[in-house]
Amino acid sequence: MTWGWCRADGSSKTNTSAQPVKNQQAAGKMIQARGTRLFVKNWKVDELVPVVNKGLKGKREFDRGKKLFTETSCSLCHHFGRDGGGVGPDLTGVSGTFSVHDLLENIIEPSKEISSLYVTTVVWKKDGDVVTGWVPEETETTLSVMEDMLDVGKLVVVKRKDIESMKPSTVSLMPDGLLNTLKEDEILDLVAFLLSGGDSTLKMFQ
Numbered sequence: 001m002t003w004g005w006c007r008a009d010g011s012s013k014t015n016t017s018a019q020p021v022k023n024q025q026a027a028g029k030m031i032q033a034r035g036t037r038l039f040v041k042n043w044k045v046d047e048l049v050p051v052v053n054k055g056l057k058g059k060r061e062f063d064r065g066k067k068l069f070t071e072t073s074c075s076l077c078h079h080f081g082r083d084g085g086g087v088g089p090d091l092t093g094v095s096g097t098f099s100v101h102d103l104l105e106n107i108i109e110p111s112k113e114i115s116s117l118y119v120t121t122v123v124w125k126k127d128g129d130v131v132t133g134w135v136p137e138e139t140e141t142t143l144s145v146m147e148d149m150l151d152v153g154k155l156v157v158v159k160r161k162d163i164e165s166m167k168p169s170t171v172s173l174m175p176d177g178l179l180n181t182l183k184e185d186e187i188l189d190l191v192a193f194l195l196s197g198g199d200s201t202l203k204m205f206q
């Protein structure tokens with residue numbers, strides 16, 4: 001998937017009114033959810049790891065992290081405690097599974113390591129059509145393919161006898177660049193929220 005938004009300096013060619021670029025079909029809902037957040041920086045894992053490790057020692061804002069979980073669209077695909085939804089992995093327990101480095105890497109470079117349950121499939125059909133997406137259901141005669149995680153009700157059913165070939169895709173269903181509209185402080189609060197398991201009384205929030 002490709003994403004577009006205007007830069008804070010208004011340098012986008014397609015749009016001068018500092019609104020997100022609207023014409024990407026699959027990205028439509030995501031961009032709406034992202035509202036009018038502006039591009040801040042193309043954040044890299046290695047530069048954020050030391051910043052986050054230091055920043056989690058205290059003074060984080062739980063409520064702001066929680067709000068950003070929705071504002072940056074995470075909640076469209078991920079459950080966290082009783083919030084959020086969708087079909088991506090539940091993130092409530094990430095503090096037990098991921099180091100700060102691995103957590104940031106999973107957010108910034110989602111395609112680097114794709115959780116095996118969510119590997120997408122590229123299906124080439126005999127009529128030349130190509131269908132790419134997550135396959136939540138298979139039968140002996142059909143595959144159901146979810147092309148857009150934000151439109152979970154829409155499954156494309158492909159008959160096995162119409163399939164020429166298929167292979168796993170190397171691209172995650174999770175878009176990259178989701179942190180790029182956040183300032184450093186906001187990333188810290190979002191990560192603190194993710195690592196909190198939902199407990200706002202932890203030391204990092206004091």
Ligand code: HEC
Pocket residue numbers: 069072073074075076077078087088089091094103106107110111113114115118119149150172173174175178179194
């Ligand atoms: C369009 C749906 C979608 C959105 C939006 C999304 N994710 Fe994901 N995310 C996924 C899917 C699907 C996976 C599993 C595939 C993979 O590992 O790439 C995943 C994997 C992850 C993982 C690794 C979890 C694991 O158990 O392997 C983390 C951490 C994560 N996302 C965090 C976030 C955060 C934080 C946001 C918001 C900034 C976000 N995601 C937004 C769909 C999404």
